[in-house]
Amino acid sequence: MAHLRAAQIHMWTVGDYPVIATHLLPISRIAVKAVDPQSGESVLDIAVGTGNAAILAAKAGAKVTGIDITPAQIDRAREHCKAEGVRVDLQVGDAEHLDIPDESMDVVLSVMGLIFAPDFIAATRELARVCRPGGRVAITAWAANSWSATWREKVAHLSAPAAGPTPDEWGDPVVAIDRLGSAGLSAKVEQRNFAWRFPSPQAALETFLTAAGPFVSFMETLESHDKAEEGQRLLLEAIEETNVANDGSCTLPAPYLLMTATR
Numbered sequence: 001m002a003h004l005r006a007a008q009i010h011m012w013t014v015g016d017y018p019v020i021a022t023h024l025l026p027i028s029r030i031a032v033k034a035v036d037p038q039s040g041e042s043v044l045d046i047a048v049g050t051g052n053a054a055i056l057a058a059k060a061g062a063k064v065t066g067i068d069i070t071p072a073q074i075d076r077a078r079e080h081c082k083a084e085g086v087r088v089d090l091q092v093g094d095a096e097h098l099d100i101p102d103e104s105m106d107v108v109l110s111v112m113g114l115i116f117a118p119d120f121i122a123a124t125r126e127l128a129r130v131c132r133p134g135g136r137v138a139i140t141a142w143a144a145n146s147w148s149a150t151w152r153e154k155v156a157h158l159s160a161p162a163a164g165p166t167p168d169e170w171g172d173p174v175v176a177i178d179r180l181g182s183a184g185l186s187a188k189v190e191q192r193n194f195a196w197r198f199p200s201p202q203a204a205l206e207t208f209l210t211a212a213g214p215f216v217s218f219m220e221t222l223e224s225h226d227k228a229e230e231g232q233r234l235l236l237e238a239i240e241e242t243n244v245a246n247d248g249s250c251t252l253p254a255p256y257l258l259m260t261a262t263r
């Protein structure tokens, strides 16, 4: 698993994640609203990224801890918290082995984060372990019919298949319910709508290629096999095929699953 961990850290270090986090903020708002953190409650944000959900919970008066496997993300989260004037206890850590006492959190959430832990059994077990009985849990995952599925299908022939479990598996509600159920959490799963919005398809392409770690690192791999040009062409094709805007701008529907549970 060490090579998968290193690949994750690389993927979320390259690019310019704060740009992506700005797009994804509405999803954190929904997840935080679902768990409704109260003043003085303890909240853990697993895979905190640059702090979107953690900052919202801290602004609600909660005592927030954020962990992320990528040191560069924790550095960005520190800057973000400072700019927003909130205190969050930020730590480099792995969702699969949380350095957090049993049953110590009133709320545990993870926005498009825990789904990247390859050992989903360990990650869901840890999520349940640190949440107190009666505590609230919310996690999100991209739904199986998100626009990026079109892109992945298009480029599947260009690279070797993923070495381990992929975050996409979480996009199937049956799988998600089963995984959380194995950790003793009886989850409710709802599909919610999100859309990536850009001034044009070309702007979407540029943003994904420069800011989004998964695309940046995938293109690095293609470059080393002289296939980057084809990868970029296919990415633009996927963007144009899935774009639902008809005014020259670009709107890519990206439904996601919101899973909630009470421990």
Ligand SMILES: C[S@@+](CC[C@H](N)C(=O)[O-])C[C@H]1O[C@@H](n2cnc3c(N)ncnc32)[C@H](O)[C@@H]1O
Binding pocket: 008, 009, 012, 021, 024, 028, 046, 047, 048, 049, 050, 051, 052, 053, 067, 068, 069, 070, 073, 093, 094, 095, 096, 110, 111, 112, 113, 114, 116, 117, 118
């Ligand atoms: C798509 S970003 C989401 C970040 C943030 N939650 C947000 O909503 O913007 C995925 C995050 O998961 C983190 N991550 C991936 N695997 C992890 C693991 N095993 N443990 C903790 N964090 C992990 C990455 O470093 C990255 O910051």
